[in-house]
Amino acid sequence: MAKGIEVSINEKSFVFDALKQGIRLDGRKLEDFRNVDITLGDEYGYVDVRLGKTRVVARISAEISTPFEDRPFEGLFTVSTEISPMASAMFENQRQSDDELLISRAIEKAVRRSGALDLESLCIIAGSKCWSIRADVHFLDYDGGFIDASCIAVMTGLQHFRKNDITVSGEQIVIHSVEEREPVELSVLHVPICVTFAFFNPEGVEENIKGESNNEIYIVDTTLEEDLLKDGVLTVAVNKNREVCQISKAGGLPMDALTLMDCGRKAYDIAVELTNQIKKLLEADYKRRNEGIQYKLRAENDRITVE
Amino acid sequence: MSRFEIYSPEGLRVDGRRWNELRRFECRINTHPDSSDGSSYVEQGNSKVICIVNGPMEPSSKAEMSTSKATLKISLNVTPFSSIDRKKRSKNERRIQEIVTSLKRTFEQSIIVNKYPRTTISITLHVLALDGGLLSSITNAITLALIDAGIAMYDYISSVSAGFYNNTPLLDLNQLEESDVSFLTIGVVGKSEKLALLLLENKIPLDQLESVLAIAIAGGHRIRDLMDKEVRRHGDLRLSKLANK
Amino acid sequence: MSTLIIPGDSIPINQKSEQLIGPGLHIDLNTKEIIPINSGLLQNGNKSIHIESNSKRYIPQTNDYVIGTVTGSFGDIFRVSLSNFSSSVSLSAMAFPNASKKNRPNLKVGSLIYARVSNADPIVDIEIECIDPTTGKDGGFGLLEDGFVFDVNLAFARNLLFDANHPILKLLVQKCKFEIAIGLNGKIWIKTDDLKYTLACSKSIQNCQSVTSTRFKEIINTVFKELGL
Numbered sequence: 001m002a003k004g005i006e007v008s009i010n011e012k013s014f015v016f017d018a019l020k021q022g023i024r025l026d027g028r029k030l031e032d033f034r035n036v037d038i039t040l041g042d043e044y045g046y047v048d049v050r051l052g053k054t055r056v057v058a059r060i061s062a063e064i065s066t067p068f069e070d071r072p073f074e075g076l077f078t079v080s081t082e083i084s085p086m087a088s089a090m091f092e093n094q095r096q097s098d099d100e101l102l103i104s105r106a107i108e109k110a111v112r113r114s115g116a117l118d119l120e121s122l123c124i125i126a127g128s129k130c131w132s133i134r135a136d137v138h139f140l141d142y143d144g145g146f147i148d149a150s151c152i153a154v155m156t157g158l159q160h161f162r163k164n165d166i167t168v169s170g171e172q173i174v175i176h177s178v179e180e181r182e183p184v185e186l187s188v189l190h191v192p193i194c195v196t197f198a199f200f201n202p203e204g205v206e207e208n209i210k211g212e213s214n215n216e217i218y219i220v221d222t223t224l225e226e227d228l229l230k231d232g233v234l235t236v237a238v239n240k241n242r243e244v245c246q247i248s249k250a251g252g253l254p255m256d257a258l259t260l261m262d263c264g265r266k267a268y269d270i271a272v273e274l275t276n277q278i279k280k281l282l283e284a285d286y287k288r289r290n291e292g293i294q295y296k297l298r299a300e301n302d303r304i305t306v307e
Numbered sequence: 308m309s310r311f312e313i314y315s316p317e318g319l320r321v322d323g324r325r326w327n328e329l330r331r332f333e334c335r336i337n338t339h340p341d342s343s344d345g346s347s348y349v350e351q352g353n354s355k356v357i358c359i360v361n362g363p364m365e366p367s368s369k370a371e372m373s374t375s376k377a378t379l380k381i382s383l384n385v386t387p388f389s390s391i392d393r394k395k396r397s398k399n400e401r402r403i404q405e406i407v408t409s410l411k412r413t414f415e416q417s418i419i420v421n422k423y424p425r426t427t428i429s430i431t432l433h434v435l436a437l438d439g440g441l442l443s444s445i446t447n448a449i450t451l452a453l454i455d456a457g458i459a460m461y462d463y464i465s466s467v468s469a470g471f472y473n474n475t476p477l478l479d480l481n482q483l484e485e486s487d488v489s490f491l492t493i494g495v496v497g498k499s500e501k502l503a504l505l506l507l508e509n510k511i512p513l514d515q516l517e518s519v520l521a522i523a524i525a526g527g528h529r530i531r532d533l534m535d536k537e538v539r540r541h542g543d544l545r546l547s548k549l550a551n552k
Numbered sequence: 553m554s555t556l557i558i559p560g561d562s563i564p565i566n567q568k569s570e571q572l573i574g575p576g577l578h579i580d581l582n583t584k585e586i587i588p589i590n591s592g593l594l595q596n597g598n599k600s601i602h603i604e605s606n607s608k609r610y611i612p613q614t615n616d617y618v619i620g621t622v623t624g625s626f627g628d629i630f631r632v633s634l635s636n637f638s639s640s641v642s643l644s645a646m647a648f649p650n651a652s653k654k655n656r657p658n659l660k661v662g663s664l665i666y667a668r669v670s671n672a673d674p675i676v677d678i679e680i681e682c683i684d685p686t687t688g689k690d691g692g693f694g695l696l697e698d699g700f701v702f703d704v705n706l707a708f709a710r711n712l713l714f715d716a717n718h719p720i721l722k723l724l725v726q727k728c729k730f731e732i733a734i735g736l737n738g739k740i741w742i743k744t745d746d747l748k749y750t751l752a753c754s755k756s757i758q759n760c761q762s763v764t765s766t767r768f769k770e771i772i773n774t775v776f777k778e779l780g781l
Binding site for chain 2: 098101102104105109113114115208209232234238242243244245246247248249250251252253254255256257258260261264265268
């Protein structure tokens, strides 16, 4: 028998009673997203995201590779999301559970399939050379909200990352080092933000399917404990331009279409807030780095005077 | 962009349908009465799916057993000859696995699983031809096969896809449309407006989502009626045989 | 006076008086040497000596009071989980007051129980019981109904259970009346008349576990204020 986290009846009924009164265990309101703490690394494309106790690190890297034969004008973009037991003893090495599969597919769909990264701009020589961008997501600590946190991490990383500048002459490619030429940023077309909702059904399945009451409760950004008790889950990826990039409600508690629309709109508000937070952070980082260059180049460098 | 006109100014689609028209929906239940406990065959346009249900039966290994409810086992086989490019699709492909997981979680809610503790319900699917609407035709086939197997369910789950193109929602897309139009697939519970399943993989403007969902739900209800008709037809057939004896 | 001990250190013992060896210490049978096996604070009392340490995973010891979750029943035995990702322990249906073949306790999967570890021999299955062996009565053990259960660190749970005058409980009593069960496996069950009070109490206890006793009052007041109590 697999050993996992056992949730007692007492906890379950307590959480349900609390939700009915609009209280969550960590004191948030039902529709509150946890505070997102994003740290950018010294290197380009290293992002550390903390969402409550959840911690995710994304690292973007680039190399030159050959494009797929059927898509000669496009570069490559891969997102690697392997969840190791480092995050939580829930996850096992070498074996992917259903949840893990849905997590990595959701990240993949939100970030890659929605065309957040302009793949055509990664083409160097059609059919033979292109940039291959790789996003490695590492899950360091788990307290719910992996999809949301890793989406933020990857999208911030892509905007923060700079790839080396190159010059193409015929079939020859010269890669310039960072010291030689200012590295160039990736062309990110839009910033999808994932928001995960969890559904709770306080009145039993029969009421949910046959009843008219629609008393199902939905909450935003679950912690691990809430995650274990949820009856259904919905992930919405939406960007600032009011475009829904991905919706995934893979089974679970049937929910009224209008409630789902409400979730979409809530997700949009949260996405706008988060996009602005990321933008501000990147601007601050840019300013800090450029000040650094001017500091290095300025005439009145601190000189060591030998007496 | 494709050479085809997805939605002509006259309001016609590539295959001549209007925006709110379903494709031809044909279904049969009890197609494999000897080899299975429940079976069905669904044609949604040119997509053709066979579904076979066995169970509730004793699980093959104890690890799969749950003491409180039935476990669902779904195996999805997209045949290599189902699509034009004859690509061999492995069962371990992540997209297929995601579909399987989604279906499992959908039907775990609509089957009264706690009626069958310590058992497995095994669902096998074969996609014979694929012309768009993979997830929706599979979902409908499973619903019918489960009904045929006599497994207790709360209600029908009827599924259909709907897309959004040039300010018009389009119902039930075929393969050609799917490659150009962003679309979503829903699973509606019975005649309600409740969604058991909702998957969207491309971009749709948030403000248009409601109109797309509305047409999809209407389409889902229509499919539910068609499935119900087939179930009742089959029921009458059996009843008449019974009366003859 | 307590000193920090790390495995590898030598233990200063008084050879003249007899002392009981407690947790965290091990006697090498060949050399008759006492070796510390945990790091922590050395508690050298008159009659006993042990190392007070704070580990994360609970290892059952005989006579520990624990809170567990029932995970299943097989015949006459209930399987009970004491901590996540650890093997479950067994609870005999006969280990209840007045239990007989006919009169079995009715425990559903997911029920919380307060019990005592009756046998923690590592080579056989660990057993717990819901009965006080000296009196044959329930002795406070048994099914815990309603309320809320949460995790704290092991040392904190020990302090809270063994120190009857623990300042946190004294302070909480001034706020509301409550029922509490403390498990040495780092689980605390609490129940009050109102959901908000239960939540406030559990939050207060959780927040207090990592600070010194001087700040308890302040923390408890802020938690109760946040919940509008």
